[in-house]
Amino acid sequence: MTTNDKFAPEGTRLFVTGGAGFIGSNFVRLAIENGFNVTVFDALTYAGNMENLAGVEERFRFVRGDIRDAEAVRNALRESEPRAVIHFAAESHVDRSILGPKIFTETNVLGTHVLIEECRQAGIEKFIHISTDEVYGSLGSTGLFTEESPLDPTSPYAASKAASDLVVQSYAKTYGFPAVILRCSNNYGPFQFPEKLIPLMIIKASNDEKLPVYGDGQNIRDWIYVMDYGTAILRALERGTPGEVYNVGSSNEWKNIDIVRLILEEMDKPLSLITYVKDRPAHDRRYAIDSSKIRRDLGWEPETTFEKGIRQTIDWYMTHRQWWNNIMTGEYLEYYEKNYKPKL
Ligand code: NAD
Numbered sequence: 001m002t003t004n005d006k007f008a009p010e011g012t013r014l015f016v017t018g019g020a021g022f023i024g025s026n027f028v029r030l031a032i033e034n035g036f037n038v039t040v041f042d043a044l045t046y047a048g049n050m051e052n053l054a055g056v057e058e059r060f061r062f063v064r065g066d067i068r069d070a071e072a073v074r075n076a077l078r079e080s081e082p083r084a085v086i087h088f089a090a091e092s093h094v095d096r097s098i099l100g101p102k103i104f105t106e107t108n109v110l111g112t113h114v115l116i117e118e119c120r121q122a123g124i125e126k127f128i129h130i131s132t133d134e135v136y137g138s139l140g141s142t143g144l145f146t147e148e149s150p151l152d153p154t155s156p157y158a159a160s161k162a163a164s165d166l167v168v169q170s171y172a173k174t175y176g177f178p179a180v181i182l183r184c185s186n187n188y189g190p191f192q193f194p195e196k197l198i199p200l201m202i203i204k205a206s207n208d209e210k211l212p213v214y215g216d217g218q219n220i221r222d223w224i225y226v227m228d229y230g231t232a233i234l235r236a237l238e239r240g241t242p243g244e245v246y247n248v249g250s251s252n253e254w255k256n257i258d259i260v261r262l263i264l265e266e267m268d269k270p271l272s273l274i275t276y277v278k279d280r281p282a283h284d285r286r287y288a289i290d291s292s293k294i295r296r297d298l299g300w301e302p303e304t305t306f307e308k309g310i311r312q313t314i315d316w317y318m319t320h321r322q323w324w325n326n327i328m329t330g331e332y333l334e335y336y337e338k339n340y341k342p343k344l
């Protein structure tokens, strides 16, 4: 039996932490479409939104729980008997980590440690750790992050992700725990919480509000469409070698200011809405990913051009006003209690 057969979708149960967040919920839809059975384990913090999973019912179970709670993780693993775990759950926003860093260490480092220990005890056959390119710190105007680039995180968010990445590596090395680490660049697409650059700018433009650009707007990020990341995760699940790290990216570098201008142009809004604001402290200048390893070794390629992806994303936000209105009013926080819990 090849590794491919072992993690073929039919009948394979996945345990997805953070599956009610942005990347997690997009992945859950993709995994279910591909035939996997999915249990989502999510604490439903401010970033977790059951509306992201509205309509997902078949081959799907939801457990509300915290990855820092060993007993809750243990019980959920026992009940759902997954073969593989995809670990998205995290505090994910750099700006919030600057305002309140401690929860980042608690969730991202301690939570990952609790989770992976329970997974080891439970005999999980594959663990996909969703790390980030931000563990590498900042690049100058040239060069790309490779898997061998030193970890040199800048923000409390990135530091907590680097620490959790190292905890996972230590489990792979020490216990032969079958973990694969993915370090991906900035994602964009439907269901992204409107605190992150692209959805925030789309919503502000739509409301004719000022678009706040940090510093000089020349910082560069390497953007990937969230569904392309989803296919990379499926590839890593099916074919990724335990103990290996894979960078994931679309070779799609953009200066922040150019993205903001593009969004305004696409939405037929005036560039005068742009306003430069105080820079983020220790703001990383440039991220750029060399993803040749996953392309070569796992045969993965992204499919969505930025032109197409950004258009689809703007259209999605424009046709899903209720989704972001519920976030703005806080109503989304009641969705679980109102619409979901009674069905359990
Ligand atoms: P998100 O903030 O949208 O979602 C995070 C999810 O984790 C939420 O559903 C939240 O409720 C859940 N969660 C938080 N703390 C938890 C806890 N203690 N126990 C259980 N669940 C908890 O995040 P995202 O943007 O979807 O990112 C998902 C993962 O991908 C994160 O690990 C992040 O570091 C990584 N990542 C994100 C990007 C990006 O561009 N968004 C890029 C690279 C890597």
Ligand code: TYD
Pocket (backbone or CB within 6 Å): 093, 094, 095, 186, 195, 196, 197, 198, 200, 212, 213, 214, 215, 219, 220, 221, 256, 280
């Ligand atoms: P963000 O979406 O927070 O992702 P990350 O910091 O993890 O890369 O920010 C993307 C870039 O956009 C980053 O350089 C900061 C910048 N930015 C702004 O200029 N204005 C904003 O309001 C936000 C949220 C981000």
